[in-house]
Amino acid sequence: MRRYHGSRLLLIAFTLSLVSLPVQAQGLVTSLSEHLVSITSSFTGDNILVFGAVGEIDDPSMSPFEKYDVAIVVRGPVEPVAVWQKGRIAGIWVNQESVTFRNVPGFYAVATTSPLREMANANLLSRHQLGLDYLDFARAPADERKQDTPVHQAKERQLDDLAAAPFQAALIRNRQREALYLQEESAINFLGERLFRWTVSLPATVPVGNYKVEVYLLRGGQIVAAQFSPLFVYKAGLERRIYGFAYDWPLLYGIAAVLIALSAGWLANAIFREE
Missing domain, CATH: 1.10.287 (Helix Hairpins)
Structure with a gap:
């Protein structure tokens, strides 16, 4: 309850500060309720409030009747991950083929004001990896594989992007079940015409490391402004x-x-x- 009131006071202070400020040239101002998350023995998860305000964008190519959309992405520290496919041999389930991905975020959450496919085209979403369907983990070369043993090399075939897609999809599903990957479309709330907020939930199993909170302002299918903020998750005591x-x-x-x-x-x- 105390943290909830603290977040409300922070949002009110942020709102009042905008009254005395001129319209921002970049058209977007954002902040977080906290930038440091400490993990102790009693840690059961945490909620981070991401909030901001939209200013005016002086762009003659944009129609004044086009509405703004906001996308917020929280990315955790990346690491290589090997994904194995099991198969039955003589009635026994064993690991067969595998793919090692190089840039797998330990945590990923995205929220938007509208459905992603209504906000931008697939090329833009893929370029910025906005949405679970547009993540690209990048397969690791042989010299970067975590399990670079003769047995592993024999079992891991050279897969093209199409053949590796099911392995990435399985990894994303597993992370979703663990509440480490989230996608919440149309979940960002606007308070009036300018202010917006969204609360991201970090589970108890959230990995430690450096996070990045990305806030994108879109209009007419294009990103017109963006701001990035750091978030640190660390173990304490x-x-x-x-x-x-x-x-x-x-x-x-x-x-x-x-x-x-x-x-x-x-x-x-x-x-x-x-x-």
């Missing part, structure tokens, strides 16, 4: 120290985890034996 230890010393972390598991098993066995 004990979780941060454990995460840093696991990242910097993976072998020692693995040994420690095994020793802790063995100790816990021995202790549980001793307790039950006494009972």
